[in-house]
Amino acid sequence: MNDPLLLWGFLQTSLLEIASFALAITMVLLNIRQSSWAWLFAIASAGLYAVVFYDARIYGDMLLQFVFIAVSLWGAYQWLFGGRDHQGVTVTRLSRHGWLLVAGSWVVVYASVALFLHHFTDSDVVHIDAFLTAGSLVAQCLLTRKILENWHMWILIDGLYIALYAYKQLYLTALLYGLFVVLAVLGLRAWKKSWSSTVVLP
Template sequence: MNDIVPLFGFTTTPLELVSFVLSVITVALNIRQTHWAWLFSILASGLYALVFAQSRLYGDAGLQLVFIAVSVWGWYQWLRGGTAHGELQISRLSGAGWAKSALMWLAGFGILSIFLKSYTDTDVPYMDGFLTAGSLLGQLLLSRKKLENWHVWILVDILYVSLYMYKHLMLTAILYALFVIMAAMGLRAWNNSAAVPAAVAGS
C-alpha cells in the first residue's frame, strides 16, 4: 500500500488514493445529510492516520483517531440526537456559540502547537496545530448539524491545500481543494434546507 504510483504527473500511493476516494464519498454524503457518511468517515480517517504519520504530520495523524471516535458519536447524534431522541435537524450557532467555538479553536491551537513542537519531529508544528484544532472543531459542529461547520471547513481546507503541497502530498492537496468546493456546496445546501420548516421538509 506504500508503493509509489505515478498519477497525472505526480506520485501517490495506493493508501493515499483509497483514502482520497473514501473522503470524497464522506463529504458528498454529509452534504446530503445521509447518516452513512459517518461509516465512510471512520474508514477514511483510519487510512489517513497512516498516510499522515508517514509524512510526519502527527497532529493530523492523531486527529484522524479522534475523528473516528467523534464519527461514532456523530452517527448517533444524527440518528437520535434530536427532539425526543429523533433525527437531528440543522441548527445555527448563537453568538455565545460562536465565541465558545473561537475560544476552543484558540485553546486547541496553543496546546497542540506546544505539544507538537516539544515532543515530535514535525517541521510545521504551528500550522499543524492550528489546522488540527480547526478540523476538530469543524467535526464537532458537523456532529451536531451546526450550519457553521461548513464555514470552518472552508477556511481549514484552503489552508490545508498549501500544507499538503509543501509536504508533497499532491493527491491530498487536490482532495482538499475539492473539499473547499464541496464545503461551499454543503453550506448552500444546508442553508436552503434549514430555511425549510421541518414539517414541510418531511411532508
Template sequence: MSETLTVWGLSTSWLELVSFLLSVITVALTIRQIHWGWLFSIVSSGLYATVFFDAKLYGDMGLQVIFILVSMWGWLQWWRGIDGEASLHVARLALSQKLISVFFWLLSFVALVWFLKTCTDSDVPYADGFLTAGSLLGQFLLSRKKLENWIVWIVVDILYVGLYLYKNLQLTALLYAVFVVMAVMGLRSWSKACQK
C-alpha cells in the same frame, strides 16, 4: 500499499488514493445529510492516519484517531438525535456558541503547538496545530448539524491545500481543493435546509 504510483499526473500511494476516494464519498453523503457518510469517515480516517504518520504530520494523524471517535458519536447523533427520540436538524450557532467555538479553536491551537514542538519532530507545528484545532471544531459542529461547520471547513481546507503541497502529499492537496468546493456546496445546501 506504500508503493508510489501516478494518478492524474500526481505522485501518490495506493493508501493515499483509497483514502482520497473514501473521503470524497464521505463529504458527498454528508452534504446530503445521509448518515452512512459517518461509516466512510471512520474508514477513511483510519487510512489517512497512516498516510499522515508517514508524512510526520502527527497532529493530523492524531486528528484522524479523534475523527474516528467523533464519527462514531456523530453517526449516533444523526441517527438517533440528541434525546434518542428526534433526529437532528440543521441549525445555526447562537452568538455565545460562536464565541465559545473561536475560544476553543485558539486554546486547542496553543495546546497542540506546545505538544507538537515539545513531543514530536514536526517541521510545521504551527500550521499543523492550527489546522488540527480547526478540524476538531469543524468535526464537532458537523456532528451537531451546525451550519457553521461548513465555514470552518472552507477556511481549514484552503489552508490545508498549501500545507499538503509543502509536504508533497499532492493527491491529498487536490482532495482538499475538492473539499473547498464541496464545503461551499454543503454551506449552500444546509443554508436552505436551515431556513425551512
C-alpha cells in the same frame, strides 16, 4: 500499500492515499445529503489517512484522525438518535455565544497541540499543523450537531490545508482538499435550505 506511485505520469501518490481520497470524497457527498452513512466512510477514511500522515510526519493531523474516528461514532448517534425527539438532529445556526465558544476552543486546542508537537515530535510544520488540527476538530464537532457554520469553517480550513499538503508533496491529498472547498460551498448552500430557525449551542 503506502509505497510511492506516479499517477498519470506526473502525480506522486500511493495506493493508500488513493483509497483514502475516494473514501473522503464519498464521505463529504453523503454529509451534504445529510446521510448517516457518511460517518461510516469518515471512520474508514480517517483510519487510512492516519497512516498517510504518519509517513509524511504531519503528526497533529495523524492524531486528529483518531479523534475523528471517535467523533464520527458520536456523530452517527446524533444524526440517527439525537435531538429532543430522538429522531436525529436538524440543521441549526450558532448564536453569538456559540461563536465565542468556537473561537475559544480553537485557541485552547491549538495551544495544546502545538506544545505537544514541539516537545514530543520531529514535526517541521508545528504551528500550521496545530492550527488546522484544532480547527478541524472544532468544525467536526459542529458537524456532528448539524450546525450550519461547520461549512464556513471547512471552507477556510480546507483552503489552508491545500498549501500544507502541497508543501509535504501529498499532491493528491492537496487536490482532494481543493475539491473539499468546492464541496463545502455546495454543502453550505444545501444545508441553508433545510435550516431551522432554532439556534442550538455547540
